[in-house]
Amino acid sequence: MVIETLAVLCVAGGAMAWAVRGKSSRIFAPSVWRGPRNRKAMALTFDDGPSESTRELLDVLDEFGVRATFFQCGFHARRLRTEAAEVARRGHEIGNHSDTHPALYLHSRNFIEDQLSRAQQSIIEATGVTPRLFRAPFGVRWPGLAAAQAKLGLMGVMWTAIARDWALPADDIVKRMAKAARPGAILCFHDGRELTMRPDISPTIDTIRRLLPVWLDQGYEFVPVSELTGLNRR
């Protein structure tokens, strides 16, 4: 009986963990995690920026003529307004990644709405762009998020594969993400490191510089998330 109860709790715990963090979970808020598999296209996404090194990453993307989606934090958009605006100026899509990058787990509805709306306001002020996409910090969703997203007209975006580029050296990120490439994939990288100032994002930049020519040779095209998923037709 004790074991049965434990098993039930484990199953419930697993289901709860999936609801909060599962990439295809829509329990707490609507989201997408991939595009259709019938087009040889992928979306590169970069979270936690802008940072002091975002411009270097933009130069690499320009070199290959690739447009991506940047999920910016309000905190960094206020701190580095010119860099935030430069991302939009070079034709990339801008999404909302909360204001100060908290895990939304266990937070109140008001807190969640405040995080999304402060970021939205700061990103609009810095870039002139109104985000339509939201990526939850750490991929953590929680009750109250659906209402906050709806109020601001934001669709949630998870990922098909995440680079772990905050922790791994470039060689390992290249291996990991080369394996993850497939039609319709949304790939998650980082041009910042949560709230860190002057973060070292060189493993991310090296990875992009090494993988883009390989993927382009394989015939992949790169489009922003809203184009990959058809959300731009809303």
Ligand SMILES: [Zn+2]
């Ligand atoms: Zn993040």
